[in-house]
Amino acid sequence: MGIHERKIREKEERRRQIMEAAKLVFSAKGFNRATMEEIAGEAELSPGTLYLYFKNKEELHTSLSIDILKYLTRQIRDYVDERNMSPEAKIYALRDAFINVYEYDAMVLINLFHLQAGETLKNLSGEVLQQIKEASGDALGAITSIVQEGIDQGVFVDKHPVALADIIWATYSGVVLWVDSKRLLNNEKDFVKQTLETAFDLIVAGLRNL
Amino acid sequence: MGIHERKIREKEERRRQIMEAAKLVFSAKGFNRATMEEIAGEAELSPGTLYLYFKNKEELHTSLSIDILKYLTRQIRDYVDERNMSPEAKIYALRDAFINVYEYDAMVLINLFHLQAGETLKNLSGEVLQQIKEASGDALGAITSIVQEGIDQGVFVDKHPVALADIIWATYSGVVLWVDSKRLLNNEKDFVKQTLETAFDLIVAGLRNL
Amino acid sequence: MGIHERKIREKEERRRQIMEAAKLVFSAKGFNRATMEEIAGEAELSPGTLYLYFKNKEELHTSLSIDILKYLTRQIRDYVDERNMSPEAKIYALRDAFINVYEYDAMVLINLFHLQAGETLKNLSGEVLQQIKEASGDALGAITSIVQEGIDQGVFVDKHPVALADIIWATYSGVVLWVDSKRLLNNEKDFVKQTLETAFDLIVAGLRNL
Amino acid sequence: MGIHERKIREKEERRRQIMEAAKLVFSAKGFNRATMEEIAGEAELSPGTLYLYFKNKEELHTSLSIDILKYLTRQIRDYVDERNMSPEAKIYALRDAFINVYEYDAMVLINLFHLQAGETLKNLSGEVLQQIKEASGDALGAITSIVQEGIDQGVFVDKHPVALADIIWATYSGVVLWVDSKRLLNNEKDFVKQTLETAFDLIVAGLRNL
DNA sequence: AATGAATGAGTTTTCATTCAT
DNA sequence: AATGAATGAAAACTCATTCAT
Numbered sequence: 001m002g003i004h005e006r007k008i009r010e011k012e013e014r015r016r017q018i019m020e021a022a023k024l025v026f027s028a029k030g031f032n033r034a035t036m037e038e039i040a041g042e043a044e045l046s047p048g049t050l051y052l053y054f055k056n057k058e059e060l061h062t063s064l065s066i067d068i069l070k071y072l073t074r075q076i077r078d079y080v081d082e083r084n085m086s087p088e089a090k091i092y093a094l095r096d097a098f099i100n101v102y103e104y105d106a107m108v109l110i111n112l113f114h115l116q117a118g119e120t121l122k123n124l125s126g127e128v129l130q131q132i133k134e135a136s137g138d139a140l141g142a143i144t145s146i147v148q149e150g151i152d153q154g155v156f157v158d159k160h161p162v163a164l165a166d167i168i169w170a171t172y173s174g175v176v177l178w179v180d181s182k183r184l185l186n187n188e189k190d191f192v193k194q195t196l197e198t199a200f201d202l203i204v205a206g207l208r209n210l
Numbered sequence: 211m212g213i214h215e216r217k218i219r220e221k222e223e224r225r226r227q228i229m230e231a232a233k234l235v236f237s238a239k240g241f242n243r244a245t246m247e248e249i250a251g252e253a254e255l256s257p258g259t260l261y262l263y264f265k266n267k268e269e270l271h272t273s274l275s276i277d278i279l280k281y282l283t284r285q286i287r288d289y290v291d292e293r294n295m296s297p298e299a300k301i302y303a304l305r306d307a308f309i310n311v312y313e314y315d316a317m318v319l320i321n322l323f324h325l326q327a328g329e330t331l332k333n334l335s336g337e338v339l340q341q342i343k344e345a346s347g348d349a350l351g352a353i354t355s356i357v358q359e360g361i362d363q364g365v366f367v368d369k370h371p372v373a374l375a376d377i378i379w380a381t382y383s384g385v386v387l388w389v390d391s392k393r394l395l396n397n398e399k400d401f402v403k404q405t406l407e408t409a410f411d412l413i414v415a416g417l418r419n420l
Numbered sequence: 421m422g423i424h425e426r427k428i429r430e431k432e433e434r435r436r437q438i439m440e441a442a443k444l445v446f447s448a449k450g451f452n453r454a455t456m457e458e459i460a461g462e463a464e465l466s467p468g469t470l471y472l473y474f475k476n477k478e479e480l481h482t483s484l485s486i487d488i489l490k491y492l493t494r495q496i497r498d499y500v501d502e503r504n505m506s507p508e509a510k511i512y513a514l515r516d517a518f519i520n521v522y523e524y525d526a527m528v529l530i531n532l533f534h535l536q537a538g539e540t541l542k543n544l545s546g547e548v549l550q551q552i553k554e555a556s557g558d559a560l561g562a563i564t565s566i567v568q569e570g571i572d573q574g575v576f577v578d579k580h581p582v583a584l585a586d587i588i589w590a591t592y593s594g595v596v597l598w599v600d601s602k603r604l605l606n607n608e609k610d611f612v613k614q615t616l617e618t619a620f621d622l623i624v625a626g627l628r629n630l
Numbered sequence: 631m632g633i634h635e636r637k638i639r640e641k642e643e644r645r646r647q648i649m650e651a652a653k654l655v656f657s658a659k660g661f662n663r664a665t666m667e668e669i670a671g672e673a674e675l676s677p678g679t680l681y682l683y684f685k686n687k688e689e690l691h692t693s694l695s696i697d698i699l700k701y702l703t704r705q706i707r708d709y710v711d712e713r714n715m716s717p718e719a720k721i722y723a724l725r726d727a728f729i730n731v732y733e734y735d736a737m738v739l740i741n742l743f744h745l746q747a748g749e750t751l752k753n754l755s756g757e758v759l760q761q762i763k764e765a766s767g768d769a770l771g772a773i774t775s776i777v778q779e780g781i782d783q784g785v786f787v788d789k790h791p792v793a794l795a796d797i798i799w800a801t802y803s804g805v806v807l808w809v810d811s812k813r814l815l816n817n818e819k820d821f822v823k824q825t826l827e828t829a830f831d832l833i834v835a836g837l838r839n840l
Numbered sequence: 841a842a843t844g845a846a847t848g849a850g851t852t853t854t855c856a857t858t859c860a861t
Numbered sequence: 862a863a864t865g866a867a868t869g870a871a872a873a874c875t876c877a878t879t880c881a882t
Contacts, residue, residue, distance in 0.1 A: 030332055032242050036877060037844095046843045048879080057877065117327040117387040119240020121394050133395050159408055163401075166388060167381070167409045174384020177327040178376060184331050185343050191373075198369055199377045202416030209419040224866090245851060256868045261853065450752055452662050456856060466864045468858080477856065537747040537807040539660020541814050553815050579828055583821075586808060587829045591797070594804020597747040598796060604751050605763050611793075618789055619797045622836030629839040644845090665872060676847045681874065 015053050018043050019067070022060050027107040031061055031120055061120070062128045065112040069135035072101045076142040087150030088204060094146060095200040098172050099193055106192070110180050113173045140165055147207075156207045164207070171199050225263050228253050229277070232270050237317035241271055241330060271330075272338050275322040279345035282311045286352040297360030298414060304356060305410040308382050309403050316402070320390050323383040350375055357417075366417045374417070381409050435473050438463050439487070442480050447527040451481055451540055481540070482548045485532040489555035492521045496562040507570030508624060514566060515620040518592050519613050526612070530600050533593045560585055567627075576627045584627070591619050645683050648673050649697070652690050657737035661691055661750060691750075692758050695742040699765035702731045706772040717780030718834060724776060725830040728802050729823055736822070740810050743803040770795055777837075786837045794837070801829050 021043035025034045036057055040047040054060040079085070079093040102109055115121060116136075124132070144165040150156030156164075179192045231253035235244045246267055250257040264270040289295070289303040312319055325331065326346070334342070354375040360366030366374075389402045441463035445454045456477055460467040474480040499505070499513040522529055535541060536556075544552070564585040570576030576584075599612045651673035655664045666687055670677040684690040709715070709723040732739055745751065746766070754762070774795040780786030786794075809822045 030330075033332075035875085040844095047877085048843055048845095049841080051878070052841070114327060116391045118324055119242060121391060122240055123243065129395070136395070163405060163408055166392075166405055167385065167412065170384035170388040170405070170409070171377070171381050172384070173388060174380035174382070175377065177387075178380040178383060181326045181331060182376075185339070185346070195373060195376055195380070198373055199380070202377065203412055204416075205419045206412030206415040209415045221866095246853080247851075257852085258854075258869060259867055262866070267852070450750075453752075455854085460865095467856085468864055468866095469862080471857070472862070534747060536811045538744055539662060541811060542660055543663065549815065556815070583825060583828055586812075586825055587801070587805065587832065590804035590808040590825070590829070591801050592804070593808060594800035594802070595797065597807075598800040598803060601746045601751060602796075605759070605766070615793060615796055615800070618793055619800070622797065623832055624836075625839050626832030626835040629835045641845095666874080667872075677873085678848060678875075679846055682845070687873070 011053075018045065018050055018053055018060070019064060023064055023105075023108055023111070026061060026064065026111055030114070031118070058120070058124060059128055061111070062115065062124070062132060064108050065115050066131055066135045068101065068105060068108045068112050069132075069139055071104070072097070073135070073138045073142055075101060076139065076146075080142055080145050087146065087153055087155050088208065090146045090149070091204050091207065092200065094143065094168070095196060099196055102176060102192055102196075106176075106190075109176060113177050116173065117177065140169060143168055150207065168203060171203065172196070175199055221263075228255065228260055228263055228270070229274060233274055233315075233318055233321075236271060236274065236321055240324070241267075268330075268334065269338060271321070272325070272334070272342060274318050275325050276341055276345050278311065278315060278318045278322050279342075279349055281314070282307070283345070283348045283352055285311060286349065286356075290352055290355050297356065297363055297365050298418065300356045300359070301414050301417065302410065304353065304378070305406060309406055312386060312402055312406075316386075316400075319386060323387050326383065327387065350379060353378055360417065378413060381413065382406070385409055431473075438465065438470055438473055438480070439484060443484055443525075443528055443531070446481060446484070446531055451534070451538070478540070478544060479548055481531070482535065482544070482552060484528050485535050486551055486555045488521065488525060488528045488532050489552075489559055491524070492517070493555070493558045493562055495521060496559065496566075500562055500565050507566065507573055507575050508628065510566045510569070511624050511627065512620065514563065514588070515616060519616055522596060522612055522616075526596075526610075529596060533597050536593065537597065560589060563588055570627065588623060591623065592616070595619055641683075648675065648680055648683055648690070649694060653694055653735075653738055653741075656691060656694065656741055661687075661744070688750075688754065689758060691741070692745070692754070692762060694738050695745050696761055696765050698731065698735060698738045698742050699762075699769055701734070702727070703765070703768045703772055705731060706769065706776075710772055710775055717776065717783055717785050718838065720776045720779070721834050721837065722830065724773065724798070725826060729826055732806060732822055732826075736806075736820075739806060743807050746803065747807065770799060773798055780837065798833060801833065802826070805829055 018039070022034075022039050025039045025042055028034075029038075036047050036050055039060070040050055043050075050060065054063065075097040076094060079090055079097060082093075085093065115132075121129075140162075144161050147156060147161040147164045147168070151158055151161055175195050176192055179190065179195055182188050183190060228249070232244075232249045235249045235252055238244075239248075244267075246260055247257050249270070250260055253260075260270065264273065285307040286304060289300055289307060292303075295303065325342075331339075350372075354371050357366060357371040357374045357378075361368055361371055385405050386402055389400065389405055392398050393400060438459070442454075442459045445459045445462055448454075449458075456467050456470055459480070460470055463470075470480065474483065495517040496514060499510055499517060502513075505513065535552075541549075560582075564581050567576060567581040567584045567588070571578055571581055595615050596612055599610065599615055602608050603610060648669070652664075652669045655669045655672055658664075659668075664687075666680055667677050669690070670680055673680070680690065684693065705727040706724060709720055709727060712723075715723065745762075751759075770792075774791050777786060777791040777794045777798070781788055781791055805825050806822055809820065809825055812818050813820060
């Protein structure tokens with residue numbers, strides 16, 4: 001491995017280190033109350049260094065979301081590309097992908113939906129907005145494909161597949177956020193998994209039997 | 211009408227006037243970028259006056275949410291209390307209540323879900339938190355009653371009614387937020403109504419046929 | 421008693437009522453943290469009414485001080501005008517006047533010395549400044565007379581009587597403020613009386629024996 | 631000198647620079663009318679920078695007082711520790727320490743007594759209150775030692791030494807404040823030194839001859 | 841590459857005072 | 862005379878970002 005590769009690798013590591021710190025701080029404080037100084041402290045770096053790796057606070061925040069979106073898309077694609085599955089089984093596989101991603105990094109996923117739901121979106125710079133748009137377009141596209149397949153095979157109700165994908169996505173984000181908020185409001189335990197399972201039973205029954 | 215009643219009425223009117231202005235500004239800018247000065251300007255009042263009616267910015271913001279939650283609860287209760295309806299029809303009525311409320315004041319509803327989803331919740335004072343908790347407890351309770359009735363009559367799938375109510379609520383908020391975010395991201399038009407209709411078809415089919 | 425006299429009497433009563441409330445609030449909060457609204461509340465009047473009796477907050481505060489200064493001056497003069505006392509006895513009588521005034525209304529006296537010591541003095545309007553100047557000039561004058569008499573009779577050390585009066589006054593205010601501050605800092609009990617007694621023993625011994 | 635020492639030294643210098651500016655502004659305007667912006671301007675720094683060195687306005691103000699209290703305590707201790715002096719001479723030395731400190735920095739000393747006398751004390755945070763308490767405890771303790779020594783040697787009147795120290799301190803602060811206030815009220819010149827000299831003649835005579 | 845001290849724009853909130861009723 | 866709603870100026874403090882070292 002040449003010196004050049006090592007440099008690149010080190011740089012990537014440093015990026016990770018910052019994102020890891022940012023994840024913790026954003027999760028604990030939310031976007032606005034999180035300070036770059038605290039993130040820097042958490043990453044054991046100085047504030048100035050953060051700006052060598054991320055253009056600004058917003059971009060740092062968004063990178064977390066883009067990351068998880070890409071991870072989610074990869075997971076979904078894996079299932080979609082597997083040929084020998086019924087559309088119905090694929091929806092359940094989608095559900096498992098959702099649950100996996102949630103369990104892989106709940107904090108970042110919640111961050112993503114906060115971003116999607118919140119005022120932050122309004123204030124995003126065009127460039128970053130574009131990135132988010134693409135990444136979420138990919139994820140939605142993957143879901144749409146599954147639904148489309150089911151419709152094509154006559155197994156699913158014949159509605160506009162994009163609308164159905166929207167509903168699936170909305171249910172996913174809605175459940176994650178709502179359970180998180182109930183956790184905060186009532187100190188309830190985390191029951192995202194169970195809720196998603198029931199939700200998908202409903203969805204599948206609906207898709208099939210409508 | 212005595213002088214006392216008129217005073218009270220005027221005071222109430224002034225409160226409304228401020229909330230109306232706040233609604234516009236919070237919707238346009240989000241909580242953080244909205245300034246009390248701008249709200250005051252919109253209400254054609256001085257900044258100081260706002261503080262005669264609301265303890266602080268947070269409380270002003272939250273009263274909007276509590277208001278819409280109460281309005282929503284009233285709407286739902288109206289349907290629940292009507293006896294001659296099948297549970298299934300009640301779910302559709304619930305859907306219509308949701309759509310009504312959305313169409314009555316989309317901006318405030320989105321605000322509510324932003325609040326519920328967002329970091330704001332973390333920073334709310336105990337007292338206000340309690341109010342929100344109660345108001346959303348009421349709404350959820352109303353939904354749970356409907357579901358319970360359906361289960362009791364053997365029409366709906368026999369799952370924990372609170373979990374089902376959670377899913378309905380999560381779908382509602384998820385759809386509203388997601389469509390809003392697609393509108394922002396892709397300049398798409400508002401299709402909350404259609405999406406909710408399809409979503410409830412799925413939900414009802416699910417509740418019935420599971 | 422005519423209607424006119426009653427009106428005047430009522431007016432005077434209302435002034436008292438306000439000053440009584442102001443005393444409590446200024447003592448509890450200090451000049452800056454005390455609000456006109458709180459004083460009004462304490463007096464069971466509306467804020468606007470205060471301005472019918474006092475030009476502004478400052479004047480209301482200062483009236484308290486002028487009042488106690490006048491009361492103090494009257495007390496001192498009573499002793500000075502009594503002929504059959506040795507200068508030494510008069511100094512002790514002065515001490516008793518000081519103690520009396522302190523016990524009569526410690527809060528207002530402390531207020532006076534705060535005013536005298538504090539930044540408030542810098543910001544007083546010319547007119548009010550003049551009033552304070554006169555009132556404290558009167559009190560100091562009375563003290564000076566006593567000292568002068570002692571010097572004239574050859575009983576007291578022959579120093580500039582104004583300087584000696586200053587020292588007596590400074591000791592009085594210093595003791596009152598310092599004991600008050602020790603009370604606040606260390607939750608000690610009020611020992612102004614004892615301290616003043618010892619202080620005057622020292623002063624008298626000094627005036628005589630120097 | 632290493633780079634680390636230089637940094638520390640620079641930091642200390644910056645602190646001084648801010649305190650110097652604060653001293654000027656607080657003296658001219660008093661605590662409340664002084665603004666952080668003006669202090670920053672005087673120090674040729676930006677407002678934000680002040681907050682890197684002092685938690686808030688109050689702490690900046692109090693550090694001035696704590697500084698002068700420590701300086702005063704050091705001065706007094708110097709005299710107390712000198713063995714070959716009569717208690718009486720020590721009291722005169724104390725007087726000179728008082729005068730020295732006054733002449734060294736009258737403005738800050740007046741500020742200290744304002745703080746001690748004023749409403750500020752009521753609003754101090756616990757931590758700062760503690761610091762002030764300790765610093766003034768030290769100063770009072772040093773004075774008490776001197777008095778104690780005189781009592782032990784039978785030269786001074788046998789009264790409670792703490793009470794005597796209180797009187798000395800009260801006289802000091804009373805004289806400084808009263809002369810300052812006469813200066814403000816009557817445009818008189820500064821005669822703290824003379825007044826303190828006379829005051830201490832009285833005190834010493836009193837301590838000895840009572 | 842990393843630092844971290846300095847910046848300074850931006851916002852909430854308070855409260856003495858006024859004035860229409 | 863009394864009210865009390867409305868005013869609006871004023872100031873502390875925060876924090877993303879820069880840049881000299």
